[in-house]
Amino acid sequence: MFGYYLDLALRSFRHNRVLTTLMVLALGLGIGASITTLAVLKLLSGDPLPQSSARLFAPEIDPLGKDSTTPPERLWRDWGNLMTWTDAMNLLHARAAQRQAVMALTQTKLTPQAAGQHPFYSDGVMATADFFGMFDAAFQYGGGWSAQDDENRAHVAVIAGFLNDKLFGGKDSVGQIVRINDHDYRIVGVLKAWAPQPRFYATSLGGRGYGNGDAVFLPLQSAFADKMNPQNVNCFDTGIDANHLDTAPCAWVSLWVELKDAADAGAYKTFLSNYVAQQVSLGRLHHPEVNLPNLMGYLAQQQIVPDDARLQTNLAFGFLLICVVNTVGLLLAKCLRRSREIGVRRALGATRRSIFAQFMVESAMVGIAGGVLGLVFAELGLFAIRQQPAEYASLAHLDPAMFAVTFVIALVASLIAGLLPAWRACVVAPAPQLKSA
Amino acid sequence: MNLQIRPILAALRRHKAGTVLIALQIALTLAIVCNALFIIHARLANLSEASGVDEANVFVIQNQWAAERPTSEVDAQVRADLLALRQLPGVRDATPATGYPLKGGGWDNFVTLTPDQVQPTTDAAVYTGDEHFIDTLGLKLVAGRNFRPDEVMVMGTGQAITPPTVIVSKALADKLFPAGDALGKSFYAMGATPSTIIGIVDTLHRQGVDPWSNSHAGQSLIWPARSADARGVYYIVRAKPGQLAAAMREAPKALLAQSRLRIFDPKDGIQDYATIRHKVYDGDRGMAILMAIICVVLLAITGAGIVGLTSFWVSQRRRQIGVRRALGARKRDILAYFLTENFLISGCGAVVGVVLAYAFNLWTVSHFELDRMSAIYVVIGVIVLLLLGQAATFAPARRASRVPPVEATRSV
Numbered sequence: 001m002f003g004y005y006l007d008l009a010l011r012s013f014r015h016n017r018v019l020t021t022l023m024v025l026a027l028g029l030g031i032g033a034s035i036t037t038l039a040v041l042k043l044l045s046g047d048p049l050p051q052s053s054a055r056l057f058a059p060e061i062d063p064l065g066k067d068s069t070t071p072p073e074r075l076w077r078d079w080g081n082l083m084t085w086t087d088a089m090n091l092l093h094a095r096a097a098q099r100q101a102v103m104a105l106t107q108t109k110l111t112p113q114a115a116g117q118h119p120f121y122s123d124g125v126m127a128t129a130d131f132f133g134m135f136d137a138a139f140q141y142g143g144g145w146s147a148q149d150d151e152n153r154a155h156v157a158v159i160a161g162f163l164n165d166k167l168f169g170g171k172d173s174v175g176q177i178v179r180i181n182d183h184d185y186r187i188v189g190v191l192k193a194w195a196p197q198p199r200f201y202a203t204s205l206g207g208r209g210y211g212n213g214d215a216v217f218l219p220l221q222s223a224f225a226d227k228m229n230p231q232n233v234n235c236f237d238t239g240i241d242a243n244h245l246d247t248a249p250c251a252w253v254s255l256w257v258e259l260k261d262a263a264d265a266g267a268y269k270t271f272l273s274n275y276v277a278q279q280v281s282l283g284r285l286h287h288p289e290v291n292l293p294n295l296m297g298y299l300a301q302q303q304i305v306p307d308d309a310r311l312q313t314n315l316a317f318g319f320l321l322i323c324v325v326n327t328v329g330l331l332l333a334k335c336l337r338r339s340r341e342i343g344v345r346r347a348l349g350a351t352r353r354s355i356f357a358q359f360m361v362e363s364a365m366v367g368i369a370g371g372v373l374g375l376v377f378a379e380l381g382l383f384a385i386r387q388q389p390a391e392y393a394s395l396a397h398l399d400p401a402m403f404a405v406t407f408v409i410a411l412v413a414s415l416i417a418g419l420l421p422a423w424r425a426c427v428v429a430p431a432p433q434l435k436s437a
Numbered sequence: 438m439n440l441q442i443r444p445i446l447a448a449l450r451r452h453k454a455g456t457v458l459i460a461l462q463i464a465l466t467l468a469i470v471c472n473a474l475f476i477i478h479a480r481l482a483n484l485s486e487a488s489g490v491d492e493a494n495v496f497v498i499q500n501q502w503a504a505e506r507p508t509s510e511v512d513a514q515v516r517a518d519l520l521a522l523r524q525l526p527g528v529r530d531a532t533p534a535t536g537y538p539l540k541g542g543g544w545d546n547f548v549t550l551t552p553d554q555v556q557p558t559t560d561a562a563v564y565t566g567d568e569h570f571i572d573t574l575g576l577k578l579v580a581g582r583n584f585r586p587d588e589v590m591v592m593g594t595g596q597a598i599t600p601p602t603v604i605v606s607k608a609l610a611d612k613l614f615p616a617g618d619a620l621g622k623s624f625y626a627m628g629a630t631p632s633t634i635i636g637i638v639d640t641l642h643r644q645g646v647d648p649w650s651n652s653h654a655g656q657s658l659i660w661p662a663r664s665a666d667a668r669g670v671y672y673i674v675r676a677k678p679g680q681l682a683a684a685m686r687e688a689p690k691a692l693l694a695q696s697r698l699r700i701f702d703p704k705d706g707i708q709d710y711a712t713i714r715h716k717v718y719d720g721d722r723g724m725a726i727l728m729a730i731i732c733v734v735l736l737a738i739t740g741a742g743i744v745g746l747t748s749f750w751v752s753q754r755r756r757q758i759g760v761r762r763a764l765g766a767r768k769r770d771i772l773a774y775f776l777t778e779n780f781l782i783s784g785c786g787a788v789v790g791v792v793l794a795y796a797f798n799l800w801t802v803s804h805f806e807l808d809r810m811s812a813i814y815v816v817i818g819v820i821v822l823l824l825l826g827q828a829a830t831f832a833p834a835r836r837a838s839r840v841p842p843v844e845a846t847r848s849v
Contacts, residue, residue, distance in 0.1 A: 019745055022741050022742075022745060026738045026741070026742070029734055029738065033731070067555045069555065069556070107668070109501075109503070109668075109700075111503075118503075118700065119503045119700060120700065121501060121700065121702070181505070182504065182505045227594075229594075229595060229668070235627075243594075243595050243596070306720075307805040307806060308720065308724055310804075310805070311476075311801065311805055312724075312727065315469060315472075315473070315728075315731060318465065318468070318469045318797075319469065319731060319734075319735060321465060322462060322465045322466055322469070322735060322738065322739065323738060325458060325461050325462045325465065326462055326738055326739065326741075326742040328458055329455060329458040329459065329462065329742050329745070329746050330742060330745045330746070332454055332455060332458065332746075333455065333745055333746050333748075333749035334749075336749070336753070337749060337752070337753075388719070388723055390719070390720065390723075420454060424454065
């Protein structure tokens, strides 16, 4: 029976070429627009570290002065887990979590050793030893540095794979020296490709939210001793001496901790509250509130997904809704035009159910055609987005899950669109149609 | 010509589903088109925001130092560079800077009127430059005087300085001293000592264009300071009229002749203002283009849908049309019938659409940093959709009007 319905549907399409084209085109455009924006939204709101994001937490405290009237929630939304050097170092050295790392971003000037090559600037991260293990950064050669290296202000560095390709032609460069901001650093590790999206650790530190990974990783204390400047410094008091950021009333480093489970997180939050309470009683801090969101909670708090992307997705689904309404109208017109054909089929013994099935098959075919076309439009749309200069643009692509979603949306949309016409068709009374023939 | 509303309503009652679908489609399209028009207009308005800069002749060099040197040596190099730039034949003037209008991002300081004020009076974009800053950017000094060379301080790496003199934009002067007597008054911009206003310039845009800084749009201050940051400095250069391209070619050569220990980023080391403006508003332009495409495609789909359904109605009613023609209705009566029918349906759809449009706008206001939509966009949207409906109905209605009266006698 199904084959027969397919045949009938194809005949009907051939009969009404313009109307059919219009329906498929409209549905395709609606689906294409929805899938394009959905793919971008998925990319923007994705989990940067699916394996460990549930165990990573961002401790947030309020370092502002005692006159501050800023509510802590507002401060955390703006500053994230940014804190002063003193607090970050105290919490790091307390080692109350399984692993913890303090970090800041900096622009590093690299001077190649080979003659004739010019110095150039690259994105750098100043961090403490646990950074690589906590954030799933795997090594191509060598490994990270130790907590001991941090304390000794050792001149060691980890570089990204792409920088290793550029400087050393991709060969094992462990033990080589790189000149960074006019200081010699010995390479101890080379990373495999590592660029979590969104760049969750970078946004509060003044880095971009999406895009390429960082090139150079240095021990925080060594880089700070060599006067490398952090990218984002938020000061909250007068009398700021930007050359002594370790004592200045400025928040410029962030802390991330790894905790085993929820119980562990509860214990850490208590520890954090106690630490802040102690600092308040010492007069160093003035606000006792603390917060400990996990990675995904932190990204939600930071509202990292651009408003424009969310607005576009909503508009695209409005667009799809209009396309579906349009398809319902056209399917209805098409099937009412065929009342006579339906009358004949009913008189020859076709049940209402089979008429209904016939029209639903026809709608589903429009839907599948619309889905295929929508996929083409989505690829075109994503291609157009990749040409845009936005920092996340180059990452926009259609993954297999999205591919499946396209067809589900297409099929569901067309079946919903087909319900009303199919119902109208199956209630056609055979007798009057035959009479007027 | 009398409008036959009653027979139209009677006919529509027999086509409830089709009528509702067209009205619904018009309503949804109207809701989206109004909001899209509103967004397009807001974004285009951003695109043409005045910067205050003589954009046709100004370009910016991002000069990064390749070797670390003490502040005094950097400053000597900066002064030598500026001298070399100003001596170029195609160059009118040049200034050192830590930022420039429409750069993106930016440096903003809280401004207070007293040193112990807890809540800042406002925010201001901070610029630094020497006595050539105003002439180089092409700013208009509307009151007071320019900086004197002896007022220009040297600012080393990461050093926070608070010069005793300041030039402010008119917007900042009016915000701080609404009485219009800002000249000679002083304020605090996150420093321990005050800065006294010695001059007021007309328009000076802030560095960023992000919506969060809209609240202090146009409020800028210029401090007399020459950056001797060991990392790098911006040179803003104003070419003589018509010599921008030549000056942009010559300037980096002149600087490299001074010293080779510098880096110009090949991508954005030297940019004219057309490029700077283009880049900073990329997001806004992209959104406006996207909204425009959505509008056009939506209107096309809705129009095509109306053509399709009306054609179907016409073909269904050929016999009635024939009867009416045989009974004496003229061609244009038939035409008017279908156009009126569409007008009634579109009108109902538009009423629903206006409600939906405002509901969608309210929702975006509560979820995104958007303003309330003014009624003008709704009016434009309604007119566009009513015209679209009439245009889409016209072809099928004309076909209907050509149905011959003899049709009445066929296949009864």
